[in-house]
Amino acid sequence: MIFKRVLWVFAILCVLVLTFVFYSSFVITVKRHHVLTVFEMAQTGNAYFYQSTTESSSLSGKYMTINLTEVIEYFMKFKGGKDIYTRVMHANIFIYSVIGLNNSEIKNQSTAPWSSFGLIAWKHSEVPNTNLSCCFLYENGIVLNSKVVKISTYVKAKVQSFRFECVNPNPSSKPKGVTLIAEHYPCTSDISTYVAPVFPHRQPGNNTLALCAKIAFGNLNADLTVEWIEYNKNMGVDKIAVFVSNLSSTMSRIFQHYQNTGFLDVHPFALPMVDTINRKLGQKTGQGWSDEQVPVYDCMDRLAGYSYVGIVDFDEFIFPLQDKDFKQFVNRLKKTYHDVSLFTFLVDIYVMDWGKMNENEKLLITQFTNRTQTMQDRVKNIVIPDWIETGSVSTHKAVPRKGYKRIWIPKTVAVLKHFRSCRPDWGHRCINRKHFPRFTDDSLVKRLNEMKTDKNISLYDHILKVKKDLKLTS
Template sequence: MYSAIASYNQLRKGDIGIVITSLDATVQHLDCCVLLDHARLFVTPVEEHFFYHTMDVTILSRIHEYFTPGYYRARQYLCQVPEIGRIPSHATLKSSSAPCSTDLADYLPVHTPTQFPGGLAVCAKIAHSGGLDPEKVIEWFEVQRLLGVDKVLLYDMGNPVNLTRVFRYYQNMGLLDLQPYELPGYPANRTLMEKDKRTHQFHHDESMAVLECRQRMSGFSYVMSHDLDEFIIPRRDITLKQFFKEKMEYYQDSAGFYFDTEFFIYNWGPTNPEEDLMLTRYRKATKPHWECTKYVYLPARVLSSTTHSIYPLHPYTTYRIEPEEAVLHHYRRCPDDVWSTCFPETIIDHIMTRYTDLYSRVLTVRQATGVRPSWNTKK
């Protein structure tokens, strides 16, 4: 079990909900054990809130899971507690045939999300094992600030000192919420590196963070979910808050919006090697298209989300934003295991040059953290 977070979506009238997010391999029937005001015990059968599946057809995924019992699955359970004037303080799960534990160490504290009306958060998934370039991470954070982001939630699975200094800088600013992350179960010492990406376990390991972030950031009006090499960029020079507000005035039944992707591929080399920032060095991109799409959603209108999908509550729906209005920028090496060619038709996109004070912002953080870019500029 990773966390227990209070929820008010899809509940019986007068109930308090607690969503427990876990990575587990249990096949038993479960009950919720909830401590009210740190003392009184309440027991109730668990309900399925959201179970992540690696296949689009749920029945096929369940059959696969039945015959592969060793995997740890990303799951969310719901405990509904009647509102009787007592506050749920701790919660845990147990087998229906077993008693509730009397040891407080077996319980998770119940976290109540901070309410931030009008606020914009980013679920940035997992930082792990030195797979990130600190300079690029600085540029990512500074662009998010320029776009109007109020909070970034990131899960920390062990990172080198130079990256930790960058994270601490943004934690001290109040922008970054950094939560510890580990992978229980078998196989031991597994990672989230590229070599494991095609396994079913990888997708569960990665998806638990996406599920958990939906609950933890539920107090914000808007939540984006994308990686530290991705940016949702409006074509007009406005903040994302303003952009989303305008879209909601038009699409009043929307639970969220999807964005087409432009891939900026490092293998192609920098178009502007004289530039000091990665985001202005690389301007050649694929034409915007529907691949590895990401999104923004309204937590109050969404049951859950996974890496590339939103699951809206009735009667809400989702919409696809036209690439003439906004796109997802994705900076990476060529995905040659997926693309038939690493040289598709391309465009030149200069839009990141409009952030004229980005360089001075990045320079300030470099000086504060001791980070230097790993590339040389060519004048």
């Protein structure tokens, strides 16, 4: 009898403790390095932890305030990355995001109706593409069904990337949740099965530019990443979107800094079905390219309110030879080519295996000035979203809408400067000067020294200062 009473008391105490933990909102203040430890732990769950500092405008703040309840909820929600995507009921389809679409009619008003929605997802190859429908859940609890009207996919793989498009069955209302449903199954009112939509809006002006950096994972080169971000920021890019998974603590800290400034949008990313289909990010296979397409689909819908969108990796620098910045460059192109929706860049590869030419240079990208001849090698593009078929953009290609076309930018106008090591498929040819002639090109070094920031210092010196503030250099 006494033993049972002890068990009851113990159970009641456990309930009280759990209730206190989950519903209390007391705040604790800890030293920065303690929070960074928590932040690094959070990355192992494939999610991004949003920090708020008491000195948000300074990199040197000593303390950070966090809500303990939010931290606990964070770890519960993102344990194993399960809530980064939502599994469709009765089918091996995993929705990553749902984004409102109005194509060229993207609204400026936050309460504007949305005519259709894009659902970005992975789908197991065994699930048929046909007979899928969308379910829309509205604020008043009404649930409506809508057939999938467009399906886009990329390369064949065991788990394929897909973009499904459905018309909003009640276009006068904004849904609070959208999901897919397989044939013969009804829509449900269970909100846990729905994905909250994103509603992108037209950005002010007619020459806004955003870049999609796709996936960042593991231990990226911190120096190269900061130099790339600062270069694009000072060349006139308005926004960069990146999808992160299992970053190192150094890269997490760098991305957090740029997210705090509003320049970088960071989205947590994880792969579904890794337990049943062995794969990982970065694989140069059909499956790897399929997984990489999910952020591309997301970017193009999410950034559709910008005048121009580019898909560019962290080691690739768009370099206009005749213009001082990107805004001047794209505006001139648009005036010159009225019917163009897709600008494609040829590539100069700065092969880092060839060694540093300038050991005394303080920036990584200025230490390597030996490049290949300009070539058509894994080219990248800047597109005009209004004039591109929705769901057609991949890392290297896109389909212009009827009446528009693609142009290849002459190498005398602009190139893509790509800093990378020898590719495995190049083999020994990479170090053979007959196969890969080497050209000394310091045009990027000169540009960094000539460009002035708003504080009237060279971009070169500005990047050095930022790297010092971020504790990448002493």
